[in-house]
Amino acid sequence: MYRPGRDVELSLKQLFGMGQGRINDALDAYRSHFPEPHSDQSFMSFCKGLNAPVNQPTISAEWTPTTVAVDDLPMCLLEGEYLPIFKRIYTGKPVRNGNYDELYREFCRMRWASDSRNKGATGSTFMTMEWEPSESILEEMAEAGVDNIPFVIGEFKLFWKECGAHRANWNSILEEHISRWTKASRIS
Structure with missing residues (x-):
């Protein structure tokens, strides 16, 4: 089962201000919405879309x-x-x-x-x-x-x-x- 690398998690925390709980929620959504194979790059893109400011x-x-x-x-x-x-x-x-x-x-x-x-x-x-x-x-x-x-x-x-x-x-x-x-x- 896909799990993002430590450097991806650090980047998400530092670039997007995501906490570990939010990363885990995003990971669950990513796994359910996107078919295999999963990659760090596509997960980062997915999280970037989630983190886009809404008003x-x-x-x-x-x-x-x-x-x-x-x-x-x-x-x-x-x-x-x-x-x-x-x-x-x-x-x-x-x-x-x-x-x-x-x-x-x-x-x-x-x-x-x-x-x-x-x-x-x-x-x-x-x-x-x-x-x-x-x-x-x-x-x-x-x-x-x-x-x-x-x-x-x-x-x-x-x-x-x-x-x-x-x-x-x-x-x-x-x-x-x-x-x-x-x-x-x-x-x-």
């Missing part, structure tokens, strides 16, 4: 939060570079309730909390696409049975680069990611 508003590059949206935010959040990062992440993406002001407030609070926790770390850096994990992490990934290691690392780098977060030790963040993945794959 959901999307943010444009010109969007700015309303004054009501930013009134309750501390000034330190408004002086940062959160708005350009928010726009880069959410431009063209639909939001279920269509409330970008609320999403922006929550985004600012979460980013500020994350930045506050990690700014004091000695040697903290932003993720770049040139970053490479240590050899020990690569060995750990191979031992854990991670398929397509370059793809997983690429997704990891892209996610954290888009987030704009800075960390003192990116290897430990990747190690936590692998640990969660290993636990999730044992449960499946």
